[in-house]
Amino acid sequence: MIQFMDVGKMYPATGKGGEPTVAVQEFSLTIEDGEFCSIVGPSGCGKTTILNMLAGFETPTRGQIMAGDQVVTKPGPERAVVFQRPSLLPWMTVFDNIGFGLTIRDKNPKGHNLEITQMVEEMGLSGFERHYPYQLSGGMQQRVSIARALITDPASLLMDEPFGALDAQTRSDMQRFLLELWKTSQPTVLFITHDVDEAILLSDRVVVMTPRPGMVSEEFQIELKRPRKWDSILSTEFLRYKKQILSVLRHEAF
Amino acid sequence: MGYPWSNQKTEMIEEMPMAATDMVIMDTGRSYRGYVPWIAALVAILIWEAVAALHVVSSVALPSPIQVFRDLIATATVGYSGQTLLNSTLFSFGRIAVGFVLAVLVGVPIGFWMATTDWVFLIIDPFLQFLRPIPPLAYLPLIVAWFGIGELPKVILIFFCTIPIIIISAMSGVKGVQENRKRVAQCFGANHWQMFRYVILPSALPEVFTGMRVGIGVAWTCLVAAEMIAASRGLGWMIMSAGGQLQIGVVFVGIIIIGLLGYGMELGIRTMEKKMVPWKGQA
Numbered sequence: 001m002i003q004f005m006d007v008g009k010m011y012p013a014t015g016k017g018g019e020p021t022v023a024v025q026e027f028s029l030t031i032e033d034g035e036f037c038s039i040v041g042p043s044g045c046g047k048t049t050i051l052n053m054l055a056g057f058e059t060p061t062r063g064q065i066m067a068g069d070q071v072v073t074k075p076g077p078e079r080a081v082v083f084q085r086p087s088l089l090p091w092m093t094v095f096d097n098i099g100f101g102l103t104i105r106d107k108n109p110k111g112h113n114l115e116i117t118q119m120v121e122e123m124g125l126s127g128f129e130r131h132y133p134y135q136l137s138g139g140m141q142q143r144v145s146i147a148r149a150l151i152t153d154p155a156s157l158l159m160d161e162p163f164g165a166l167d168a169q170t171r172s173d174m175q176r177f178l179l180e181l182w183k184t185s186q187p188t189v190l191f192i193t194h195d196v197d198e199a200i201l202l203s204d205r206v207v208v209m210t211p212r213p214g215m216v217s218e219e220f221q222i223e224l225k226r227p228r229k230w231d232s233i234l235s236t237e238f239l240r241y242k243k244q245i246l247s248v249l250r251h252e253a254f
Numbered sequence: 255m256g257y258p259w260s261n262q263k264t265e266m267i268e269e270m271p272m273a274a275t276d277m278v279i280m281d282t283g284r285s286y287r288g289y290v291p292w293i294a295a296l297v298a299i300l301i302w303e304a305v306a307a308l309h310v311v312s313s314v315a316l317p318s319p320i321q322v323f324r325d326l327i328a329t330a331t332v333g334y335s336g337q338t339l340l341n342s343t344l345f346s347f348g349r350i351a352v353g354f355v356l357a358v359l360v361g362v363p364i365g366f367w368m369a370t371t372d373w374v375f376l377i378i379d380p381f382l383q384f385l386r387p388i389p390p391l392a393y394l395p396l397i398v399a400w401f402g403i404g405e406l407p408k409v410i411l412i413f414f415c416t417i418p419i420i421i422i423s424a425m426s427g428v429k430g431v432q433e434n435r436k437r438v439a440q441c442f443g444a445n446h447w448q449m450f451r452y453v454i455l456p457s458a459l460p461e462v463f464t465g466m467r468v469g470i471g472v473a474w475t476c477l478v479a480a481e482m483i484a485a486s487r488g489l490g491w492m493i494m495s496a497g498g499q500l501q502i503g504v505v506f507v508g509i510i511i512i513g514l515l516g517y518g519m520e521l522g523i524r525t526m527e528k529k530m531v532p533w534k535g536q537a
Contacts, residue, residue: 075441075443081437081441083434087432089452091456100439100452104439148438
């Protein structure tokens with residue numbers, strides 16, 4: 001279970017005459033184990049700050065965040081992160097990138113061949129093990145990022161607009177791909193996006209945030225039955241959710 | 255495996271041409287890349303020959319390529335002032351190699367240390383910035399007074415000329431590490447050593463190589479200055495000495511050998527770079 005308890009984040013004033021910025025305010029949210037939870041909101045509303053605080057990259061200036069029964073103070077392997085821009089290490093092959101978490105965990109780059117090969121197959125990356133990231137397309141790079149995040153079998157997966165830089169077709173392929181993966185290992189997912197369709201299609205719950213300072217504006221339990229398919233986004237139910245969420249967003253944006 | 259979209263195969267095949275096109279470009283590139291530099295060199299020599307043959311300037315000041323070639327043979331066999339060309343070249347090369355390699359071995363760790371530890375930066379940076387703009391000729395007398403006239407002062411001079419460039423490039427290499435890449439390692443719980451080994455060092459390597467390439471050029475520039483210290487052999491010494499006796503052909507020989515050696519070292523570092531940082535400029 002992940003719990004944000006009255007979390008706030010204020011950035012100190014920078015330079016001359018700058019005001020301190022309150023990025024996130026009184027943010028409370030509980031995500032159940034195995035739940036797929038998306039956060040949508042206007043750009044600059046502090047979505048990424050929320051994720052960074054849960055990941056342990058940034059510290060809240062108020063409140064606290066619990067992951068399992070522990071207070072989050074620093075990054076940890078049980079909370080894997082997939083970044084918006086693929087953050088693969090360009091000096092490592094696809095194979096080594098995927099195994100990076102195991103290399104770090106076991107303090108040894110060798111002896112993980114079996115696990116990595118299995119992951120490579122599962123991700124549809126066979127034949128590309130010896131390629132370097134720059135030789136792959138954006139979609140494949142992001143698949144490698146997801147593989148790298150999942151290989152240590154994390155309890156939760158934090159995704160910061162992971163498909164934001166992809167074209168529409170690849171993006172839709174990746175969404176289905178992610179759902180399939182999630183179904184098998186069922187980690188808790190916190191998914192940040194500005195794409196309402198994407199949020200509804202993937203999630204059990206969509207949290208809409210207000211513009212800065214970011215707070216929870218409204219939450220929507222998405223009860224579309226799974227497995228969801230590409231045409232789920234055309235169902236009346238889906239459109240009803242979309243209409244509700246968009247109207248909250250429009251309202252928030254004034 | 256077995257997923258409804260497992261016709262990813264088609265997607266992959268579509269992606270292959272990207273790499274394939276690159277290779278095609280390189281292949282067609284190779285055909286002219288091989289000979290253009292040689293043609294350029296040949297044209298330069300022909301222009302030189304033409305200018306010399308027309309006696310635009312006196313043949314003492316501008317010997318023809320053929321005359322220079324004769325001087326090359328003469329210095330290579332008989333030698334100049336008792337030193338064969340090979341001997342002078344080896345001495346110059348050795349001084350540069352020792353001074354430059356020491357600068358890399360000392361400079362890279364210092365640069366890394368300065369980039370990661372603030373107080374080290376605060377202590378070293380003023381000295382570095384102070385030392386950097388001073389031309390080597392200016393502290394030549396000091397180096398002679400302190401270290402005499404043997405091999406040591408020459409190596410020290412090259413070392414001091416080169417090390418600021420190496421330090422600065424190593425430092426900026428480390429400072430330029432992308433935050434996301436560090437975060438990836440943090441996520442997996444990397445310790446300091448792992449962070450350095452897997453993220454910071456490889457991130458910094460491309461810049462270190464750039465620093466080395468600039469540094470090797472500077473090292474050659476310092477050579478003539480270094481060999482003004484009461485040297486009796488070396489390419490720099492040969493140039494200075496022959497110049498004093500108006501043996502301009504020998505000066506040309508020295509210049510050409512230095513140019514070729516510098517070029518060769520650059521190519522060597524470039525090859526090393528391609529092996530060690532194949533991703534440079536790609537990511």
